[in-house]
Amino acid sequence: MKKLLSLLLAMAMAISLTACGGTEHQGSSAPSPAIDPVSGQETETPDIKGETEPPAAEDTEGTKILVVYFSWADNAILADDVDAVASPSVIPPGNVQQLAVWVQEETGGDLFAIRVTDPYPSDWDACLERANEERGSDARPELEEQVEDMDQYDTVFLGYPNWWYGVPMALLSFLEQNDLSGKDVYLFCSHGTGGLARSVEIITEAAPDANISDRIFDCYEEEAASSEEDIKAWVDELGFSAGDSVENEQAARQIQVRFDGGAVVYELNDSAAADALLAQLPLTINVEDYSTNEKIFYPPQALDTTAAPLAEGGAGVLAYYAPWGDVVMFYDGFGTNGSLYALGQAVSGEAWIGQMSGTVTVEMAE
Ligand SMILES: Cc1cc2nc3c(=O)[nH]c(=O)nc-3n(C[C@H](O)[C@H](O)[C@H](O)COP(=O)(O)O)c2cc1C
CATH class of the missing domain: 2.40.100.20 (Cyclophilin)
Incomplete structure (x- = not known):
């Protein structure tokens, strides 16, 4: 059963290839080699860095920013069960977690990690299976804690991994419990070879009145750890950092x-x-x-x-x-x-x- 799930996911991820970097949401283009996380085989992910001129920065002065993210690493049981499993395990820090910290550093916003009360297995196959069950039953996992006073934020950076061609169901729990209507929302995502898949549509359905920007940062999982410069440049291009980041560094x-x-x-x-x-x-x-x-x-x-x-x-x-x-x-x-x-x-x-x-x-x- 587990092998079948892994295989299905690998096939699905290989079908929908995507970009790495900050961009307007668009389809695939010039390929670069990458390894499929499930099958371990070489596949191709397009690299569209530098394809489009960055749009002009928006007027972001005086906005209060929240950086929200979900990452497997801080939603997993990091117990000693790691040796007992055959398939790969979660290794902190999570990809999205790393990206979120860099967005937070660059924007000076508040950081909020979405955490479920019932963490996922740290074993890859077991986590896939549980995530697939939750997807099948349209579950809304219970969340550990809530954002304090969501109303104070005008801008939300929302980070997530692609889970089963979409989003972890806990992201939907979050979106249903927090009204993002009227807020400017910027998405960032780390994924395998499946790219963004249906994630943007799913988020848009869950937060129909949010102003979700199509200037999305997405990143292949193996490039996440080296994406600090790229994601900070994306934040800059959106008009959020420059002066802020200098102030932050000085304040630090x-x-x-x-x-x-x-x-x-x-x-x-x-x-x-x-x-x-x-x-x-x-x-x-x-x-x-x-x-x-x-x-x-x-x-x-x-x-x-x-x-x-x-x-x-x-x-x-x-x-x-x-x-x-x-x-x-x-x-x-x-x-x-x-x-x-x-x-x-x-x-x-x-x-x-x-x-x-x-x-x-x-x-x-x-
Ligand atoms: C349960 C689960 C399901 C996943 N499903 C997909 C998928 O459908 N497509 C894809 O490209 N990557 C998929 N991935 C890979 C993750 O999107 C990718 O490894 C991401 O970088 C993980 O970020 P994180 O470490 O912050 O959780 C999946 C990972 C997990 C754990």
Whole structure:
């Protein structure tokens, strides 16, 4: 029975070949070799990258974005049953999961994973069989949790794998429980050789009043892991990232030193020493006075100063003095020193530095 299911699916997937990359939804074209996930035989998937000029970016300023996705890897029982099965098993991270994280990074939106209460087997054949049963009975698997306040979002990026020439039935549970009417919806999909198959039609039927864009990103399963650049470019072309992503990257390297009465926000440089400090946060730690221009604290672990730039400048500089292993917050001028390395620069609250005392919290900036 299992073999028959696999065979049927392999045949179906081979019939409907599709594109890889961000594109307007369209049929197949120039082929490139690929391996059928079920039969293991070489087949062909078209590669249409660069075929069409990207349409102009839409006006997306000020929209609130939700990135929703379903992926087998976080809907599977990842127990020790892996050795006991003959067919391939799920290996995290899932393809769609990876794509979703990149969309989230690029858009700065909120990420939501669709999870069923009754996870699927981690064995390929067993998962195919259960998914096929659910498809046959038009099931609506129960979902673990709901999106908090769907109304706040104007734009939804919806990611899914092709399951049985369509979508996992849990995607329909999601679409029926969340009203996407009037929202702009962008689809991204990872699949085997079956491509998008009927997935777009099925989603459109389930969310008839959503504005589903035909600028869909789809990706062959074996290319998912190396699709970061492509999917981020697709998000860019839709007009969602550019400035946002730069802001996100900067925000990801901002820390704050919070104390009774105020907070100082520092932008860290991209040195290994700054990375090592970030890796230790959050810290609740004692600040001490040193000389007449420094407030210092001792992070629990020494920082890696390989290739770190030397600190220079004046008030507002965040530095690391390697011989003592202390982080230095300057609130007045200082001289350079061959063992004093730059970690970053205050971007707000610089005036507070000289007044810090006692216990402070060092954490990611909000
Ligand atoms: C139950 C199941 C059914 C699938 N059905 C199809 C299919 O009909 N056509 C296809 O091209 N790929 C099919 N695939 C392959 C997945 O679409 C592909 O491996 C995808 O990249 C998986 O993404 P994920 O790792 O995020 O779940 C199926 C996979 C599973 C587990």
